[in-house]
Amino acid sequence: xxxxxxGVGAVPVRRQLERSARDTATAVALQxxxxxGLEPGEIDGLFVTPPGLSGPPGFMWSCAFAHHxxxxxxxxxxxxxxxMTAALALRSALDAVTLGRSRAALVVALDARVVDVPENxxxxxxxxxxxxxxxxxxxxxxxxLFGVGAPIPxxxxxxxxxxxxxxxxxxxxxxxxxxxxxxxxxxxxAEHRKPITVADVLASRPVSPPLKRLDCSTFSxxxxxxxxxxxxxxxxxxxxxxxxxxxxxxxxxAHFGDRRASWTRFESAESAxxxxxxxxxxxxxxxxxAELYGVFTATELxxxxxLGFFPKGEAARAVREGLTSGRGRTMxxxxxxxxSLGHPAGATPLYAAVEVVQQLRGACGPRQVAGAKVGLVxxxxxxxxxxxxxxxxxx
Amino acid sequence: xxxxxxxxxxxxxxxxxxxxxEEYYRRLKENRLCATRCDACGHVAFPPRxxxxxxxxxxxxxxxxxxTGTLFAFTTQERVLRFAAPEVIGLVEVEGAGRLFAHIxxxxxxxxxxxxxxxxxxxxxxxxxxxxxxxxxx
Ligand SMILES: [Zn+2]
Numbered sequence: 001x002x003x004x005x006x007g008v009g010a011v012p013v014r015r016q017l018e019r020s021a022r023d024t025a026t027a028v029a030l031q032x033x034x035x036x037g038l039e040p041g042e043i044d045g046l047f048v049t050p051p052g053l054s055g056p057p058g059f060m061w062s063c064a065f066a067h068h069x070x071x072x073x074x075x076x077x078x079x080x081x082x083x084m085t086a087a088l089a090l091r092s093a094l095d096a097v098t099l100g101r102s103r104a105a106l107v108v109a110l111d112a113r114v115v116d117v118p119e120n121x122x123x124x125x126x127x128x129x130x131x132x133x134x135x136x137x138x139x140x141x142x143x144x145l146f147g148v149g150a151p152i153p154x155x156x157x158x159x160x161x162x163x164x165x166x167x168x169x170x171x172x173x174x175x176x177x178x179x180x181x182x183x184x185x186x187x188x189x190a191e192h193r194k195p196i197t198v199a200d201v202l203a204s205r206p207v208s209p210p211l212k213r214l215d216c217s218t219f220s221x222x223x224x225x226x227x228x229x230x231x232x233x234x235x236x237x238x239x240x241x242x243x244x245x246x247x248x249x250x251x252x253x254a255h256f257g258d259r260r261a262s263w264t265r266f267e268s269a270e271s272a273x274x275x276x277x278x279x280x281x282x283x284x285x286x287x288x289x290a291e292l293y294g295v296f297t298a299t300e301l302x303x304x305x306x307l308g309f310f311p312k313g314e315a316a317r318a319v320r321e322g323l324t325s326g327r328g329r330t331m332x333x334x335x336x337x338x339x340s341l342g343h344p345a346g347a348t349p350l351y352a353a354v355e356v357v358q359q360l361r362g363a364c365g366p367r368q369v370a371g372a373k374v375g376l377v378x379x380x381x382x383x384x385x386x387x388x389x390x391x392x393x394x395x
Numbered sequence: 396x397x398x399x400x401x402x403x404x405x406x407x408x409x410x411x412x413x414x415x416x417e418e419y420y421r422r423l424k425e426n427r428l429c430a431t432r433c434d435a436c437g438h439v440a441f442p443p444r445x446x447x448x449x450x451x452x453x454x455x456x457x458x459x460x461x462x463t464g465t466l467f468a469f470t471t472q473e474r475v476l477r478f479a480a481p482e483v484i485g486l487v488e489v490e491g492a493g494r495l496f497a498h499i500x501x502x503x504x505x506x507x508x509x510x511x512x513x514x515x516x517x518x519x520x521x522x523x524x525x526x527x528x529x530x531x532x533x
Contacts, residue, residue, distance in 0.1 A: 128396065129403050132476075136407035141416050142442050143496050145404065145525050146484055147476035153484055157468035164508055208470040209503065253448065259441070259486070259493040263468065 003097035003105075003244065004395050006237035007036025007227030008354045013191040013342030017112050017221045021051040022068060024223045025108050029069060032225035037236030038104055043227070045075040045102030047089040052112040052221075053082075053346040054134075065108070075102040082381030083293060085109070086224070087349035087388040093228040094244055103230050110223035111346030140255060152216065152296075154256050154383045156208035159298030161263045163210060165313075170210055172316035173297040174201035177214050177339050179325045180300075184336025186367040189351070191220055191342030210298075217295040220342035224350040226357070234395075239361040241395040246280025248272035251386035258385065268380065268387035269306035277308070280391035282374060284308040287391075289331040289359050289369045290376040291352035295338045295345075299384075304332065307378060307389065330376075331369045334359060349379035349388070356392050400476065401520035408523070415445045418457070423524040426516045428462075430492050431455040441492040463531060464489040466510040471503055477519050487512050487528045498527040505530065 009031025011017075017024050025048070033040055046066050050058030062078040075096040079089040086109035093105035118127050136144040162168060178198055184190035196214060204213035234241050250271035252258055261267065277283055284307065292307070294300030301315035309330055310318045318324055324332040335341045335355040338348060356375035358364050379388040408416060415431065419442065422429045432439045433447035434454040441460070446453050469485030483503050486494040498517060499506065512528040519525055 125396075125399060128399060132400055132403040133407040133410075136404060137411050140442075141408040141412035145408075145477075145519065145523060146496065146498055147474070147478065147482065148472070148484075149474040149476070150472075153470050153472045156470035157486060160468050160470065160508075208472055211470075259495070 001097055001100055001103070001230035003094045003228045003230060004234040004237075004241040005226055005244065005353070005357050005392070006229045006234050006241045007032040007034070007038070008225070008357050009035060010189055010224040010351060010354050011222055012189045013220045013222040013344055013351070015191070015218070015220060016114050017223070021110055021112060022065070025051065025065060025110050026069065028223045028225040029106055029108050032227045033106065035238055036104070036227035036229060037238050038227065038229070038233065040069060040071065042233065043071055043104050043106045044073050045093060045096045045105030046071055046073045047076070047092045047096075047105060047107045048078050049085045049089055049109040049111070049346045050078060050080055051110050053085065054115055055112050073102070075105065081386070083345050084349065084379045084381040084386055084388050085346050087377070087379035087390070090226060090228075090350060090353060091247060091249070091388070093226070094247075097228050097230050104233050105228045107226045107228065107350065108223065109225070109347035109350035111344035112221040113219040113344060114221060143256065151256060151383060152208045152211065155296045155299060156211045158257070158263045158302070158383060159210050159215070159296060162298045162302060165264050166316070168301070168316045170202060171198055172301070172319070173210065173215055174198040175316075175319050176297040176300045177201045179319055180333055180337040180339045183325065183334050183367065184340035186365065187336050187341065190336040190340055191218065192336070192340045211296055215297040217338040217343035220344045222342065222344035222347050222351065224347050224354050226350060226353055239363060242357045242360050242392050243395040244390050245393050246276040246278070246282065246391040248275030248279070248389040249387070250275070254385045255382050256385065257383040264302060265312060266302065266306050266384035266387070268384050269303060269378070272387040272389040273307040276376075276389035276391050280393070282391055285329055286374050287330045287376045288372040288374050289334055289356065290378065291333055291335060291337070291355050292378040293338065293348060293352070293380045294333070295343055297339070300332075300337065303378065307376070334364065334367050334369055349377065352377045352379065353390070353392070360392060360394050401523070405520065405522045413445070415443045419443050420523055422457070423516065423526065426524070428460045428514060428526050429457050430460055432458045439491045441495065460492050461490050462514040464495070464512050464514075464528065466506060466508060466512050467494050468508070469499055469503070469506050485528065495526065498525065500527045500529040
C-alpha cells in the first residue's frame with residue numbers, strides 16, 4: 001500500500017516541557033490523529049521514541065503509551081538511534097503501512113533534554129553515578145574517560161577543520177546562525193525568535209572554539225506526531241496528503257566521527273542523499289525547501305554541500321549571497337532550523353517532517369515558501385556517522 | 396565523590412567495553428599505548444579488538460603505537476570531569492592507527508594544526524591511565 005502522511009501535530013519547542021511527558025505525547029498524538037481526520041480507534045500502528053533521550057529510561061514506553069491512549073495495534077515499537085531516532089520511527093511507520101501490516105500508523109516523538117543537577121545533596125550521588133555510567137555507554141569506554149559530556153567538542157573540531165580546509169571564517173559561521181534566526185521569527189513553534197546579528201554571534205560566550213554559544217543549537221524539549229495512512233483512510237485527511245517519494249539511509253562503522261575519514265565531507269550524508277534523490281527521481285535542484293539536522297553552524301554548511309545543494313567549499317558564499325534564504329533555489333530550514341527552532345534531539349527529525357508537510361500543504365502563513373512542491377528532511381546521529389534523507393511531495 | 400566516579404567509571408568501562416578494553420587499559424598502566432593488528436590482513440584496529448573489524452579474522456596481535464603523531468584538530472570543553480576546565484582535547488593522527496582522541500597537555504593558544512605531538516600518560520584512577528599528547532619538544 002502507498003503510505004501517505006495525512007496528519008501532523010507538535011507543541012512549541014521550549015527549554016522544558018510544559019506538561020508531563022505522557023500528557024505532552026498524548027496532546028500531539030490526538031492533534032495528529034484529528035488532523036488526519038481519524039478517530040483514535042482507527043489507529044492500528046504505533047511507533048514512538050523514548051520519552052526523553054537523556055532522561056529516565058524509556059523501557060516499555062510504547063506499551064505504556066498504547067495502554068494510556070487505548071490503542072489496539074498490529075504493529076508497535078519503540079525506536080532509538082541517537083539523533084536519527086524520530087526519523088527511523090517515521091520510517092518504521094511508512095514501512096508498516098507499505099507492507100500492509102498497518103493501515104493507520106501513529107508516530108510520536110518526544111524529548112525532554114534539560115536534566116538539572118539535583119538540589120538535594122542526598123540525590124547528588126545517585127545522579128553522578130547514573131551520569132558517569134550513561135556517558136561511558138554513550139561515548140564509549142575510550143573517549144568518555146576524557147570527560148566528554150556532550151558531542152560539542154567533536155563538532156567544534158569538525159568546524160575547525162572546515163574553516164581550515166575551505167578558508168572560511170568565524171563570520172561565515174555566524175551568518176548561518178543569523179539567517180536561521182530570521183526564519184524563526186515567524187514560527188510560533190520556535191524556541192528562539194528574537195533577531196540576532198553577526199556581531200551578537202561573534203560576541204556570544206565561547207563554548208568549544210571555534211564554536212560560540214550562538215553557533216550551537218540548544219538543549220530543548222518538545223514533542224511532535226505524524227499519522228501515516230493507506231487508502232482509503234488517506235482521503236479523510238483535513239489537509240492535502242503528502243507522499244514520501246524517496247528515502248536514503250547510510251551508516252558508516254564509526255561512533256562520533258570516523259577517525260580515518262574526512263571531517264568536512266561525510267559519506268553518510270552524501271550516500272543517503274544520493275539514494276533518496278534516485279528513488280524519488282529528483283535532483284537537489286528540484287527541492288523547494290529542506291529541513292536539515294544541522295545542530296551547529298559549521299555542520300549546516302557541510303550539509304548544504306554533502307546533500308548536493310552546493311559544491312564543496314561554496315556553502316559559506318551561498319549563505320552570504322542569500323542563496324539559502326530565499327534568493328536561491330532551495331529555502332534552507334524555513335522553520336528556523338535546529339539553531340532557532342530549538343533542538344529536542346529525540347523529536348527533531350519529526351519536527352523537520354512536520355514543517356515540510358505544512359509547507360507542502362501551503363499552511364505556513366508568513367513563513368510559507370511560495371509554491372512549495374518538493375521538500376527534503378535530513379537527520380543524522382553521532383557526528384554524521386549515519387544519515388537519513390527523505391524526499392516529500394504533495395500526493 | 397572521586398572514589399564513586401572512579402568506581403562507576405571502571406564498572407562502566409568493563410560493561411560497555413570487554414576483554415580487549417581491559418587489556419588496553421592494563422597496558423596503559425604500564426605506559427604502553429597499544430592497538431591490535433590482524434594476523435591475516437594486517438589491519439590495525441584502534442580501539443583494539445579481539446577480532447579484526449576489517450576481515451573478521453579471529454587472530455590478532457597486540458602492537459605498540461608510535462609515540463609521536465600530528466595534530467589534526469583541537470578544541471576545549473567546558474564541562475569536565477577529571478581535568479581543569481577548560482580542558483584542551485584533540486585528535487592526533489598516529490601513523491597506521493588513524494586519529495586518537497586524547498587530552499592535550501598544552502595551552503590552547505600554543506597549538507597549531509599539523510604540529511608534531513608526543514605521547515604521554517595521565518593516571519586518572521587505580522585502574523585507569525589514559526593517553527595524552529603535547530607538542531614535541533626535541
Ligand atoms: Zn583482518
